[in-house]
Amino acid sequence: MLLRRPVPSFLQLSAHPLRWQLLVMLSASDYRVRELVKMVGESQNLISYHLRLLRDGGLVTATRSSFDGRDSYYHLDLERCTELLAGAGNALHPALRLDPAPSPFHPTGRVEVLFVCGGNSARSVIAETLLLRHTDDRVDAASAGTSPKPDMHPDAARVLREEFGIDISGRRPRHLDSLADRRFDTVITLCDKAREACPEFGDDTRRIHWSIPDPAAGGSDEDTYPAFRATAAEIDTRIRYLLPILTTARERREQ
CATH class of the missing domain: 3.40.50.2300 (Response regulator)
Incomplete structure (x- = not known):
């Protein structure tokens, strides 16, 4: 009998094309919703909906803007992504377990x-x-x-x-x-x-x-x-x- 295993949460969240684009944008900088709307080219309601799913999944956090308290900045928790990605690999096969290591820093110039x-x-x-x-x-x-x-x-x-x-x-x-x-x-x-x-x-x-x-x-x-x-x-x-x-x-x- 086939043993059915649940799909790891990171894969469920990141597999959606729009959510993946949001993760890519937030991987380098914090942004407000209206900035993500402009960058991705989708409606604000749709962007907000998928951001809520990413927040509920523990990948994204939001902080109230100190410049405009009516606005919020969204931040991707890369430490959490690292943990979940490692868990997803291990769920597929023990040999795919990832051990996060510091990224090497070897710039070609100053x-x-x-x-x-x-x-x-x-x-x-x-x-x-x-x-x-x-x-x-x-x-x-x-x-x-x-x-x-x-x-x-x-x-x-x-x-x-x-x-x-x-x-x-x-x-x-x-x-x-x-x-x-x-x-x-x-x-x-x-x-x-x-x-x-x-x-x-x-x-x-x-x-x-x-x-x-x-x-x-x-x-x-x-x-x-x-x-x-x-x-x-x-x-x-x-x-x-x-x-x-x-x-x-x-x-x-x-x-």
Whole structure:
């Protein structure tokens, strides 16, 4: 008698052509529904319906925009995709079990990356520092703010020191205008408001958005550290999945 096995959830969700297109779009950047509508060329109702299915399946999450509270950004959970994809392979045959490994980072030339948030006192500095850590300083990483704060947030320095062993004492926030003459392969905004204010850096620059809430919002300095730990962990995960994208961005620019 034929033993019927359920189709793994990842395959059920990703096999639909439209949902696959949404996954592809969200694999590199966070987007709003209206942006996905324009990119995919389908109705908003249809896009929203399939996004809901992806959310219910645990592949996609949504965060309220800090720029416009009536809007939301959608984010693909690549860690969850990795787990489900590995499970799907193992369900077909034990030999297809996938053991996720860090993606190799072997760019053909120097990669220049800019991280942008509002104050350049937390999220963008954490991202810049962790990218340098993951690439052994083989990138030219920078960060700046559209409205920089006077000083670094103390919990940003603390989380990098305690969780990653990195000392950023002496760092000061800087304004985005100070980098106007530089060219970057990739510009990544980590703040919804900063995304709206960030200028273009040329047609060859790849733009990516990470909709990450400000860990310093809604609390005093004494009780924001847990939020900073969660934010740093999320940024660290995103950085690991960013590395192959940086390599392809550099190769595309050199063609």
